[in-house]
Amino acid sequence: xxxxxxxxxxxxxxxxxxxxxxxxxxxxxxxxxxxxxxxxxxxxxxxxxxxxxxxxxxxxxxxxxxxxxxxxxxxxxxxxxxxxxxxxxxxxxxxxxxxxxxxxxxxxxxxxxxxxxxxxxxxxxxxxxxxxxxxxxxxxxxxxxxxxxxxxxxxxxxxxxxxxxxxxxxxxxxxxxxxxxxxxxxxxxxxxxxxxxxxxxxxxxxxxxxxxxxxxxxxxxxxxxxxxxxxxxxxxxxxxxxxxxxxxxxxxxxxxxxxxxxxxxxxxxxxxxxxxxxxxxxxxxxxxxxxxxxxxxxxxxxxxxxxxxxxxxxxxxxxxxxxxxxxxxxxxxxxxxxxxxxxxxxxxxxxxxxxxxxxxxxxxxxxxxxxxxxxxxxxxxxxxxxxxxxxxxxxxxxxxxxxxxxxxxxxxxxxxxxxxxxxxxxxxxxxxxxxxxxxxxxxxxxxxxxxxxxxxxxxx
Amino acid sequence: xxxxxxxxxxxxxxxxxxxxxxxxxxxxxxxxxxxxxxxxxxxxxxxxxxxxxxxxxxxxxxxxxxxxxxxxxxxxxxxxxxxxxxxxxxxxxxxxxxxxxxxxxxxxxxxxxxxxxxxxxxxxxxxxxxxxxxxxxxxxxxxxxxxxxxxxxxxxxxxxxxxxxxxxxxxxxxxxxxxxxxxxxxxxxxxxxxxxxxxxxxxxxxxxxxxxxxxxxxxxxxxxxxxxxxxxxxxxxxxxxxxxxxxxxxxxxxxxxxxxxxxxxxxxxxxxxxxxxxxxxxxxxxxxxxxxxxxxxxxxxxxxxxxxxxxxxxxxxxxxxxxxxxxxxxxxxxxxxxxxxx
Numbered sequence: 106x107x108x109x110x111x112x113x114x115x116x117x118x119x120x121x122x123x124x125x126x127x128x129x130x131x132x133x134x135x136x137x138x139x140x141x142x143x144x145x146x147x148x149x150x151x152x153x154x155x156x157x158x159x160x161x162x163x164x165x166x167x168x169x170x171x172x173x174x175x176x177x178x179x180x181x182x183x184x185x186x187x188x189x190x191x192x193x194x195x196x197x198x199x200x201x202x203x204x205x206x207x208x209x210x211x212x213x214x215x216x217x218x219x220x221x222x223x224x225x226x227x228x229x230x231x232x233x234x235x236x237x238x239x240x241x242x243x244x245x246x247x248x249x250x251x252x253x254x255x256x257x258x259x260x261x262x263x264x265x266x267x268x269x270x271x272x273x274x275x276x277x278x279x280x281x282x283x284x285x286x287x288x289x290x291x292x293x294x295x296x297x298x299x300x301x302x303x304x305x306x307x308x309x310x311x312x313x314x315x316x317x318x319x320x321x322x323x324x325x326x327x328x329x330x331x332x333x334x335x336x337x338x339x340x341x342x343x344x345x346x347x348x349x350x351x352x353x354x355x356x357x358x359x360x361x362x363x364x365x366x367x368x369x370x371x372x373x374x375x376x377x378x379x380x381x382x383x384x385x386x387x388x389x390x391x392x393x394x395x396x397x398x399x400x401x402x403x404x405x406x407x408x409x410x411x412x413x414x415x416x417x418x419x420x421x422x423x424x425x426x427x428x429x430x431x432x433x434x435x436x437x438x439x440x441x442x443x444x445x446x447x448x449x450x451x452x453x454x455x456x457x458x459x460x461x462x463x464x465x466x467x468x469x470x471x472x473x474x475x476x477x478x479x480x481x482x483x484x485x486x487x488x489x490x491x492x493x494x495x496x497x498x499x500x501x502x503x504x505x506x507x508x509x510x511x512x513x514x515x516x517x518x519x520x521x522x523x524x525x526x527x528x529x530x531x532x533x534x535x536x537x538x539x540x541x542x543x544x545x546x547x548x549x550x551x552x553x554x555x556x557x558x559x560x561x562x563x564x565x
Numbered sequence: 566x567x568x569x570x571x572x573x574x575x576x577x578x579x580x581x582x583x584x585x586x587x588x589x590x591x592x593x594x595x596x597x598x599x600x601x602x603x604x605x606x607x608x609x610x611x612x613x614x615x616x617x618x619x620x621x622x623x624x625x626x627x628x629x630x631x632x633x634x635x636x637x638x639x640x641x642x643x644x645x646x647x648x649x650x651x652x653x654x655x656x657x658x659x660x661x662x663x664x665x666x667x668x669x670x671x672x673x674x675x676x677x678x679x680x681x682x683x684x685x686x687x688x689x690x691x692x693x694x695x696x697x698x699x700x701x702x703x704x705x706x707x708x709x710x711x712x713x714x715x716x717x718x719x720x721x722x723x724x725x726x727x728x729x730x731x732x733x734x735x736x737x738x739x740x741x742x743x744x745x746x747x748x749x750x751x752x753x754x755x756x757x758x759x760x761x762x763x764x765x766x767x768x769x770x771x772x773x774x775x776x777x778x779x780x781x782x783x784x785x786x787x788x789x790x791x792x793x794x795x796x797x798x799x800x801x802x803x804x805x806x807x808x809x810x811x812x813x814x815x816x817x818x819x820x821x822x823x824x825x826x827x828x829x830x831x832x833x834x835x836x837x838x839x840x841x842x843x844x845x846x847x848x849x850x851x852x853x854x855x856x857x858x859x860x861x862x863x864x865x866x867x868x869x870x871x872x873x874x875x876x877x878x879x880x881x882x883x884x885x886x887x888x889x890x891x892x893x894x895x896x897x898x899x900x901x902x903x904x905x906x907x
Contacts, residue, residue, distance in 0.1 A: 337652035370660035374652045386883070397844050404843060410650030413836040415875035 107166060113148050113190070116158045121149040121196065132173070132191045136434075137443035138493075138505050139181025139526060144171065144191040151196045153272065153280060153318040156214075160316065161278035163190055169560050170276075172312040174247025175217065177239050179443045180526045182251070182311050186561030194244065197318065200224050207294045208232060208324040209269045214246045214317055218255075221245055222425070225324070233257075233327035235264050236425040246317045251524040252309050254477050254486055256380070256425050257325055259352070259359045262480040265308045268296045270321030273307055276314070276553035283307070284321065293321030306548060311524075312559045314552045328382035331358070332389050333422045334396060336377040338409030341455045344375055347409065348451055350399045351379060352482035356392040358382050360478040362485070364458055367436075367471075375458075378422060433473050439494025441501065445511045445529070446488040447520035448479070457487045460514050464489070468503040486523060527561050534565060567723045567759040569639055573606045575631045584623040584633040587829070590846070591616055602633070605640050613637065614646050618838045618846065619715040621801035624754065625829060632758045634714070634801075641717035649841035654716035661712070663725070667704025669736065676738045679703035680745035682871050684904075688892045689744065691901045692784070693777050697742070706732045709751035711799060715837045726756060730763055740766040742773045744892075746869050750802025771809035771869075774895050778816045784899045787818020792894075793863035793886070794821060795854075795877070796831035797870035804829075810867075813891065817898035822861035826854055836876035851877060855884045867891050 113122040123129075124146050133143035145168075150156045163170045169189030176183050185191055194215035202211040203225070210232075212221060218234075219241025225232050235255030237248055248255070252265045261267055270284030270293040283303045284296040296304040307315050338347065344362060351360055359380040366372050379396060383389035403409040414422070421429060434442035449457060458474055465472045476487045489511040491504045512529045515522055516536060522529050534542060546565040549556075585591065585598035591613060593601060604611040617637055624634040641648060661681075670676075677697060679685035681704050689698050707729055713721045730752075733741060743749035752767045778785065794810050807828065814821050826832045832854040839847035858866055858881075866881040868874040868890045878888040893903040 337650070337656060339652045339655060369662060369664065370656050372659045373655045394844060401843070404650060407647040407650045408652075410653045410840055412653060412656065413840050413876065415872070416879055417875060 109146060109162075109166065109168065109190075112162055113146055113159065116155050116162070117148055117150050121151070123147045132193070133184060135176055135179060135181055135184060136440060137179040137181055137526075138441070138501055138508070139184050142184050142186055143188065144185040145188045146190045147193060148190055149193045149196045153197075153274065156192065156197075156274045156316055156318050157278055157280060159190065159192060160274050160276065163557050164277055164555055167555050167557060170316075170557050171559050172214075172316045174215065174244030174250075175239070175242045176247075177243045178247070178251055178524045180445075180524050180529075182524060182526075182559075182562065186527065189557070189560075192316065194246070194316075201319065202293070203229050203232070203324070204293070205229060205232065207292075208326075209293055209321050210234065210324055211270070211293050211319060211321050212245050213319055214244070216245050217242050218245060218248065218426070221322075225327070229324075231327050232324040234322055234324055235261065235267055237264065238426045238430045240431060241426060245322060246320050249320060249322075250308060250311060250317065254479060256359050259357060259478045259481065261323070261325065265304075266480070267323040268304055268308065268320060269293050269323050270296050270319075271304055271307060271317050272319035273315040273317050276555070276558045280318075281315070286321070296321070306552065311562045313549065313563050314558060329384045330386075330389055331380060331382050331423050332393070333414060333419055334379040334381065334393065335412040335414050335422070336379060336400060336409055337374045337412055338377070338403070339374050340408050341375060341458055343403060343408060344377070344454045344458075345452045347377060347400060347403065348454075348478055348482050348485070350403075351377075351396065352478065354392075354395050354399050355481070356381060356395050362454070362476040362478070363474070364461075365433075365473040365475075380423065430475070433490070434492055437471055437492045437494050437500075439496050441493035441495045441504075442490070443493075443504065443508065444488045444490035445508050445515070445525075446486050446490075446523040447511075447515040448484050448523050449487050449515070449518065449520040451478075451482055451485055453518050453520065454485065454487065456518060457489075457514075457520075460511065461489055464507040464510055468507045470500075470504060470507060487520070530563060567727075567761065569632060569635050570758050570760060571632050571636050575629050576602055576606060576633070579627075579629065579631075583626040583628070585613065587626045588623060589830070589832070590618045590620065605636060608640065608643065610644060611640075614641050614644065617641070617648060618842050619648050619798075620833050620838070621714065621798045622829070625801040625804045632754075635719070635755070635758055638714050638717055638719045642719050646717060648715065648717050649837075653840050654713075654718060657712055657716060658718065658721060661705055661708055661710065661725075663705040663708075663728075665706075667702070667706040669703075670701040671699045672702065672736050672738060673697075673700040674737065674739040675700060676736070676741055677701040678707060678733075678741050678743045678745065678748050680743075680748050681705050681708045682745060684871050685744050687904045688890065690904065691896055692781060692899060693774065693892070693895055693901075702733065702736065702738075702741075709745070709748040709755075711747045711751045711755055711802070714755075715841065722755065723759065726751065726759075727761055730756065730761060734764045738765050740768060742768045742770055744770045745799075745871070746770075746797055746803070746806075747799035749806070750799045754802040769803065769806045769809070771806050771813065771891070774892065775809050775812050775816065778813065778895060778898070781899050782816070785817055786898065786900060788894075788898050789818055789820075791820050791822050791862055791864045792867050793824060793858040793861060793865070794827075794867045795834065795869065795873050796827075797868075797873050798833040798837065799870060800831075810869075810891075813895065817895060819894070819898075822858075822863045824857050824861045824863075826857045832857075834870075834873035834876045836872070851880060855880060855886075858886060859884055865889050865894070867894055 134141035197213035235257035582598035
């Protein structure tokens, strides 16, 4: 019988592999509602070649593999449903290159958003990347693989749209370069265009088609100043129009829409956070006025207005990532947090918020509805976010039911579930165009003939 | 039901109509002012009700104490006229609702009111507050609610203020030193205007600081700086407290610069105007105000209200002036460290 543990230890060194109960427990769960399932081994490679050797071993022995970044998707995407090997990418934490002229960075698969944020601040202060509101330990690759969003998503699209190249270890062990660096190893400026964009074979697949070991990411100008404006309205039906008007200005960095009953000052209103940037007071002032003017008719009708935000209130609103999101995640205490964050057409916002309120009332839940505008308002992420106490199984059950209903509602309304749970993936697959499903299946079979990669996910 | 103590006869007999003629935002001559005021008294519509920026100043302009501003607010609410968007008013109503989260120190007969402004406990320290710092009240339960004058919500004030007075009285407080100018104005103008009895003495913190500085006279080192004073809207409800600004400045050896926008002609911080009327008027008011301070040669802008400080402190700094609250200024004069900024 093959001793997998020793073979893994030969690849990465004994201190970087474990089959101990403690590690297996830890790597078998996430903060959401998906039931835990332990892996057999946890391994932490340091190089692409080590990843390659692990994958080759697993493919030969038909052992399931789950690549793991920060493990913060909350929907069970890195819970090893069929055991096997969890590959924790944290040791691949090098920032390999920053190209200031073409504005991109190349990072290894375990680099976190916090690491990149600090690195750029220190070494390249004129550049920034799109920081999600997940904790700083979330990884750049993990976030791209789930089509995450961040502080520049309103301007430039999903964080995955900002990818400028990939290095992937395929399930059969080959190392594959995607994008401009496939013909020139020095250049990571494009993930595909003007040729076939093969990054789509890996982004959004939750690690079922390969392991991303390096990633190129577009960087953007880091303006000297940022400011926040807060627009309040009590008319839900006006929100799509407000966003349309705001995005028409092309002046905003980020637009986030919040609706929640607590703290009390937030009750009864929709809070629209508008972030603007500039290199001078004059530039900021100009943008402020344009934004005011864009919403002037709503202001005059008294259906909405700008809150005067005192200087001491601004830092938490401008903070990246926002600590308030993490605070909300534990508002019930007991360490439970999950949300379904469908991507929805802008005009559907009122229906979704109405549905959320219905679910909250039906299942007696604590909630927050935070939405982020994507790519100039072509769509938005709407978070049915619920926090719960892990020691309260009844509450967890109610949230499970609420999220299930939210997912069904999303599909009915034409939305797309973001980072869907396995159950939600099945729901999607059932409703998907058969030919689309056929393509997905062919891709999966072609790339992962032995079905070892993150099994249970996207099983077309 | 609490009724406003407003005498139409006094208003009709008024020879100046200063309440509206002196308004810094509306242009009315005496005759027009009389006509519009008559409409307001009669409960009819008037452009004044729509265009009022809620600066409180007409309360001060009326030398008969007839409360024209409170009447305007009543009429705005009665006619459903919104001086600011509904959502802003809703936010304030929810934020200021008493929820049992107040804090009460070792309250004695003489106590400080911190309103529910969290910076006050940090300011009320050192020799100026020796012997009284621990005797304080803070929280929505003690909040004067005058802010609702800006949102045509007199009903909220009438609903909440009597309970606030009762809450304070229940603590056995005989003298309340109001650190928030607006609280003092509320207890000495708004409450009596509606016949609410305030069963404790109220002292404006200006007066308290002045008396305390006199006690600490030997420790004062003249500051010899030039100051502009930012008068808040709420001070229109208690104009008699204004002389303490000069009294304090004289005691600490500071010089108040001569300004156009001073006293009755003072300009407010304009952030409430921004929320209700938009950025154009607000920017204009702030620009004129700050330019006046600079032109007058001020080195410091001295604040009374923390909200004014929060609203325009940064803008003051950018114009080269140092923003400072008057409590901190007094601390500087007696050689104490100033508290953290707002």
